[in-house]
Amino acid sequence: MLADRIWHDAQMATMRADLEGVGLIDRAMIASKDGRIVYAGAKSDAPSGLDGKEWIGCHGALVTPGLIDCHTHLVYGGDRSHEFKMRLAGASYEEIAKSGGGILSTMRATRVSDDDELAYDALKRLDALIADGVTTLEIKSGYGLDLENETKQLRVARRLGNERQVDVVTTFLAAHALPPEAGGDKDRYIELVCREMLPQIARSGIADAVDAFCEGIAFSVEQTARVFETARILGLPVKLHADQLSNLEGAALAARFGALSADHLEYTSEEGAAAMGRAGTVAVLLPGAFYFIRETKVPPVDLFRKHRVPIALATDCNPGSSPLHSVQLVMNMGATLFRLTVEECLLGVTREAARALGRLDRVGTLEAGKHCNLAIWKVGSPAELPYRFGINQLSARIYRGTGELTC
Numbered sequence: 001m002l003a004d005r006i007w008h009d010a011q012m013a014t015m016r017a018d019l020e021g022v023g024l025i026d027r028a029m030i031a032s033k034d035g036r037i038v039y040a041g042a043k044s045d046a047p048s049g050l051d052g053k054e055w056i057g058c059h060g061a062l063v064t065p066g067l068i069d070c071h072t073h074l075v076y077g078g079d080r081s082h083e084f085k086m087r088l089a090g091a092s093y094e095e096i097a098k099s100g101g102g103i104l105s106t107m108r109a110t111r112v113s114d115d116d117e118l119a120y121d122a123l124k125r126l127d128a129l130i131a132d133g134v135t136t137l138e139i140k141s142g143y144g145l146d147l148e149n150e151t152k153q154l155r156v157a158r159r160l161g162n163e164r165q166v167d168v169v170t171t172f173l174a175a176h177a178l179p180p181e182a183g184g185d186k187d188r189y190i191e192l193v194c195r196e197m198l199p200q201i202a203r204s205g206i207a208d209a210v211d212a213f214c215e216g217i218a219f220s221v222e223q224t225a226r227v228f229e230t231a232r233i234l235g236l237p238v239k240l241h242a243d244q245l246s247n248l249e250g251a252a253l254a255a256r257f258g259a260l261s262a263d264h265l266e267y268t269s270e271e272g273a274a275a276m277g278r279a280g281t282v283a284v285l286l287p288g289a290f291y292f293i294r295e296t297k298v299p300p301v302d303l304f305r306k307h308r309v310p311i312a313l314a315t316d317c318n319p320g321s322s323p324l325h326s327v328q329l330v331m332n333m334g335a336t337l338f339r340l341t342v343e344e345c346l347l348g349v350t351r352e353a354a355r356a357l358g359r360l361d362r363v364g365t366l367e368a369g370k371h372c373n374l375a376i377w378k379v380g381s382p383a384e385l386p387y388r389f390g391i392n393q394l395s396a397r398i399y400r401g402t403g404e405l406t407c
């Protein structure tokens, strides 16, 4: 077979589930044709007759799947640096809320922005993630909080995927906060989400999944279940912001609905972790938010390991609680703050992140048939990725077989 491109002399972390750890293969070779991997393995095992139009020598560099950021709120208006400044000057959350801060300040800025303005700002954030090695990311709505503006956010998210060499997965998150026009009536707003917004969103095909924020300051278990039941009827997979600030047994709720993932999980109980393990729901840990809001309760990583819950890591890039734009830094934070192993950190931003998006059939590992999305690193061993921070260690990024011709 004549491949389009062959990368050789690489140290490849395949992330294959049938191999140990990150599935390391030395003196490896990866061949791509029409954007897909046709061979990824030891050069010595390559099928005879495999040749390439272009050969790229990697000189022993580490090659991983392109990074996947499986939880972001990348599209929004304005920013919240003013609140950050107030907090540092000693203002309480109450004072910030009274001065118009919080999620609702981002909602107002998002509602008054048009598509071009939202895209212009979001592209700067997306370009930072792309420069970091990201080839797939998830983007949530949740700052529009009405049909028109939630749709606008999702439309802009889709547009970003057309304007850059990156795959965008969209998630509908109207059950993020209560908009002011709801007059404090959460049940009535959830009714609106389920009866009017969700059916139209599903019909338009603009969202790939549905998310909710289950928390004392957001929506209850019953209200979240109502959203999930509607999503199930409409055939959309679900995920959940769960157990971030308190234990409402959000993890168990997500598992009950076969959620792709439950995210945050600082306060998750053993019952919740066990339910996730049985359901195959991925634990998406978000160390950027943990760090930025100075949380002290660490997610129960040992329980996730014990109950064989897949663990992913993501930036949670958002203006309020995690203005973080680097998956490389997320790996370091996962190791330092949550004591994840090197293997867990790398799998968390590749294979398990793909699983959390329901995209493991296409991306997340280096195997024949998958998209040829690669991150080629200026490092000699996997441990160097979560080890250093404040430095971009990416050497080249390949999206569907295209990108730099050097290693």
Ligand SMILES: [Zn+2]
Binding pocket: 071, 072, 073, 241, 316, 318
């Ligand atoms: Zn989030």
